[in-house]
Amino acid sequence: MGPLKRYLPKGLFARSLLIFVFPVAVMQALIAWAFFEEHWETVTSRLSESVAGDVAMMTELFEQTGEDEIAFEPLAETAYRTMRLSVDFRPGETLPTSRRTSFFRTLDRTLRRALTADIDRPVWFDTTRYPAYVDIRVETETGVLRFIAVRERVFATTGHIFLLWLVGATALLSLVMVVFMRNQVKPIRRLAEAAEQFGRGQDAENFKPAGAREVRQAAHAFLEMRGRIKRHLEQRTEMLAGVSHDLRTPLTRLKLQLALLPKTDETEEARRDVCEMEIMLDEYLAFARGQAGEETQTTDLTALVRETVEDTRRTGAAVTLEAEDGIFADIRPGVIKRCMANLLTNAVTYGETAAVSVRKKGSRVEIIFDDDGPGIPAELHEEAFKPFSRLDDSRNLNTEGVGLGLAIARDAARGHGGEIRLSESPMGGLRATLTLPV
Template identity: 65%
Template sequence: MLKSLLPKSLFGRTLLIIVLPVALMQVAVVWSFFEEHWETVTSRLSEGVAGDIAMMTALYEQTADDPQAFETLSATAMATMGLSVEFRPGEALPTSRRSSFFRTLDRTLRRSLSDELETDFWFDTTRYRNYVDIRVSVDGGVLRFIALREQVFATTGHIFLLWIVGASTLLTAVSIVFIRNQVKPIRRLAEAAKQFGLGRDVERFRPAGATEVREAAHAFLEMRARIKRHIEQRTTLLAGVSHDLRTPLTRLRLQLAMMPEGTEREEATRDVKEMEEMLDEYLEFARGQANEATERHDLAVLARASVDDAQRLEHAVSLEGADSLYVEIRPLTIKRCLDNLISNALSFGDTVRLTIVATQKRAEIWVEDDGPGIPADQREDAIKPFSRLDEARNQNRKGVGLGLSIARDVARSHGGELRLDDSELGGLKAVLSLPLSPNDTLRLE
């Protein structure tokens, strides 16, 4: 329960680590101050005023028959003790009063008056800002005492609180500024890693911040460079092998053209053609890993171009959904991916439908066919490289099983994913899912 209430961000947790101990220390200091010092001083002051009031009450009872003597005592009390004393004949003690915000004040004064006086009393610490109204019941009326607040209570407590709150606020503000500056390089590093995962490079990214953050940033840059080199080497290797194999294939094709016609020549020609198609697929796989720059492009335009290419070959391919959807992508790579998905769907079905669907966070292109489909337990294997599910897909007629793998690699290089599902047309639905940023826009038909 407590863990769920803790902040999730590094900024929040660091601020909590710094501010919470200081806050607890301040609370302990304030509690100790009020419990030990402030309340003790207040008790001493209240006891002094209560003693003065008890003395004046006793003197009044002794001089009750001599008003002139009481007037003299009142003047002396004001001059020496700063205590205003007034006799109100015929009055009774009030029955209600308001409590102070700091109940400790009322509690301390009540305890002191109870210890010194044997008669009933009443007091109010809230009516006057700088004075305390105290009344004592005597024969024939009420003695009203007006004492300075600073004589009854320690009035410097609020200054101490202001210093505590001010110091805590200043410390928190300084902590926020410094923590924000320390967290900023980490956020930039996280954004650079995220953009690299989406196939984009953050321009002018430089290691900054604390030593540990700089080390992490340098490690990220080295890792990014190694990954790029690995992709380039693999692309170069596949392209080189495919290019080198085309030379002997060309010679074989020329030799076959010079051979007399017959069954053996036709079979050899089919083998050479199949090998060329395999090489084309290898090259397609290599180009899918090429380092093409990303740009904002209309995904619907790419989908429409792929559909038009298929329709020119008289295939039954249609497009539905969003009319315009701008996404940060590598256009040529996405176009080859869509061509692969459409070609794969046409290999096993007669009708193919593309649908563009978008939410606030993702853009999806559904490529559906009316073929035999793939069982749910074999779909993950179908996306693996060189996987050919002949039984499930009605004897894959050509290729080496890289079509769906290429599409998935393209999706992942954009931070997305490729998943397979059942189609409403009765066959397979390949869903190309790409992440959307806040700047990507959608317009429906």
């Protein structure tokens, strides 16, 4: 089953069709085989043996007349009237050397077996030249006896009708199963799309439970989960707003008091500590706030990248930009801009120059941030994304923060159905690749 498993369909719709269609097809094939093997071929054999006996009898009667064609004519008329068998004597002729085979080889095999068993002379026949008749020829000493038999007397002609009914029934059952399974799979697909949209921050308000009872139960569970998550995010946002206000107020008072004190080494150190506490507080709140408080909207991603690069250039950083125009995506602009700003800030902080490129690849867009800094060893790439992570001194990420820049960036990317990967940059430093669906 292992090697076969990779060839089986992966989707629920295709697998369900396989479960239903395959047994029906096998059953119909077995029925067809049993019909042709046991019934149709038996009936055909009996008919062929009957016609072969008539041909043998007429050949024997012809030989008894001394192969006199005139004396044989009354017998031929009787055969045509009673057996629907047309007999014609062709003196001086021989049997044809070529033979055409019927599409159903069983017909030829059955007739050949019957003629060979009843006639001791050379025999030739053709089941394909005339649609309603079979041409049978028997070689005699002075010529060839040609028999034209009605096809219904030689073969069971209803076999193709049975096949048509069988194929038609299979096609009808398959069509019904396709329609049925499509209607059953559609609610599951809509549930998956609603879950994916909610994961990207889109509310999917038009989603309603539908389908079978189990699918409806899963849909109701999803709606309840979505409600709980939204309430949790709202409560967390309100709590963070209160915490931010409560903490910033004493920090502001401290900064004011330090500003009024005489400038000494002690007051300067205290002022730096207060500034560092403010930066740390901003990073904590940004990480905890995540993506709450902003709605998804269709945004010109290229313009947003240019805006982020221009903001960074105003700090005096050397940044080059190479971007394709007209790339739009459904994103939270503020969240993605903060994500790109974190990546670009890391690039310009630990390298002398940075380069940003934007390119579309199929249904996704790649935003690449390169720098010429010391880089990060490959074995520490995943470590760099962990919150509060500190790497080696050569990179020393977030020297003014607490090691949340990359964690915030990846969280924002994954919240939009994207990802951030780290690798070695062609410029010698670090490459951060942000991918987003468009």
